[in-house]
Amino acid sequence: MxxxxxxxxxxxxxxxxxxxxxxxxxxxxxxxxxxxxxxxxxxxxxxxxxxxxxxxxxxxxxxxxxxxxxxxxxxxxxxxxxxxxxxxxxxxxxxxxxxxxxxxxxxxxxxxxxxxxxxxxxxxxxxxxxxxxxxxxxxxxxxxxxxxxxxxxxxxxxxxxxxxxxxxxxxxxxxxxxxxxxxxxxxxxxxxxxxxxxxxxxxxxxxxxxxxxxxxxxxxxxxxxxxxxxxxxxxxxxxxxxxxxxxxxxxxxxxxxxxxxxxxxxxxxxxxxxxxxxxxxxxxxxxxxxVRLRGRFERVGNLIFDVAHNPASMQALARTLESVDPPRPLVAVLGVLKDKDWRAMIKILAGVADHIILTAPSSAPLNRSWDVREAV
Structure with a gap:
């Protein structure tokens, strides 16, 4: 085995x-x-x-x-x-x-x-x-x-x-x-x-x-x-x-x-x-x-997992967060690929989250890996 x-x-x-x-x-x-x-x-x-x-x-x-x-x-x-x-x-x-x-x-x-x-x-x-x-x-x-x-x-x-x-x-x-x-x-x-x-x-x-x-x-x-x-x-x-x-x-x-x-x-x-x-x-x-689908506003305890990966889907996530109104403070952990419009995504998240933590996904291909220092 x-x-x-x-x-x-x-x-x-x-x-x-x-x-x-x-x-x-x-x-x-x-x-x-x-x-x-x-x-x-x-x-x-x-x-x-x-x-x-x-x-x-x-x-x-x-x-x-x-x-x-x-x-x-x-x-x-x-x-x-x-x-x-x-x-x-x-x-x-x-x-x-x-x-x-x-x-x-x-x-x-x-x-x-x-x-x-x-x-x-x-x-x-x-x-x-x-x-x-x-x-x-x-x-x-x-x-x-x-x-x-x-x-x-x-x-x-x-x-x-x-x-x-x-x-x-x-x-x-x-x-x-x-x-x-x-x-x-x-x-x-x-x-x-x-x-x-x-x-x-x-x-x-x-x-x-x-x-x-x-x-x-x-x-x-x-x-x-x-x-x-x-x-x-x-x-x-x-x-x-x-x-x-x-x-x-x-x-x-x-x-x-x-x-x-x-x-x-x-x-x-x-x-x-x-x-x-x-x-x-x-x-x-x-x-x-x-109907269930992992990674689509998936709740696990006090965590929410979502695969929003572009500004349009991030806007949808923001609308859902506003509708559900989870307990505060709301901390968002964001990991994206470098070829995504991460600037727009961060701006949208900033409108609904109290804190944002940026991270580079370890599974990202080397040529698409995001350098979070660009955002700070």
Missing amino acids: ERGLSDYERTLAALFARTGTTSKFGLERTAALLSLLDSPHNRIETIHVAGTNGKGSVVATIYALLRAKGLRVGRYTSPHLVDFSERIVVDDVQIAADQVLAFLSRWESDTERLGATFFEITTALAFDHFATAGVDIAIIETGLGGRLDSTNVVTPLVAGVTSISIDHSEYLGDTIQEIAAEKAGIFKRGVPAVIGPMSAEAGEVMVRIAGDVAASSIVQAVDRYTPLGVTVSTSGTDFDVVYDGTATRVRSGLTGVEQATNSCIALAMLRAAGPAYQTSVSEAAVTLPA
Whole structure:
């Protein structure tokens, strides 16, 4: 057992070494690797989710709603918080270490020959695992952007973009319109395109690209399912969902004003996916209170953990803190990567926290490690 863990750790270390400086954009390597695996992504049904913020919460909500229907459901998300296996889940069971080790060892020479990156290899592993596990459907979260993201090899039942704001500018562009165009790249011919609430500039790009690729329908999520009367507490988020003229009061187990919107995006995507996946609002009201997602205003004793990593998500965190009003003094511990807009994030935090402690995450790649001395 000890030797197995050591082999696993060494193999993962080699995989992680393929991040950062080895990042390359394009679908060619992912497609080539999947072809060697007999195209597992074409043997499963998928739902594809992109967006600057909110996509993790939407994926978690869709996952819970489909599990409640008795389906066998896979979930592919990134990054992980503690262990690599969190990224690939089937029916609440994370991929096992021996399964990861067997895959990486079996395909090592081919991934080397192809020059495949960390995320390309991980994406292929996820699709292979889902196909082998016989999932009824898998919810796939993009890693970065959309158009050239490794996950964009799927032809899903529905594709959705949750939100657009400035992030990853060095890869996706410096303007809202450029970033929107990259994320709208997951829209495909004959596939419903679901769009979350966003600025007019971003929305116009979304609708244009969805039309250009001949999406089967273009759905504005909160026009179909409208969240109203949102209240936030430490136990979750309560709100009305207005659908077809009828308002139903529901609660999400996720805390934050934006979680009402995220729940409505999830419902809109499932309706667009087809009758086998649609969930009524009354059915959702039973399931949503149990939705959980680590690192999204996650409370552990008197601590709150949140993965806010750009100004837009930090602003959402600040609004939630104001709504929940935790005991004072409120001390914020902030660790970011150097390529994030940490100045704006600190300014937002300063408006709600009594004290701020800055730290450089030890897990950061060397080329993205933040020198906190720049901020003091």
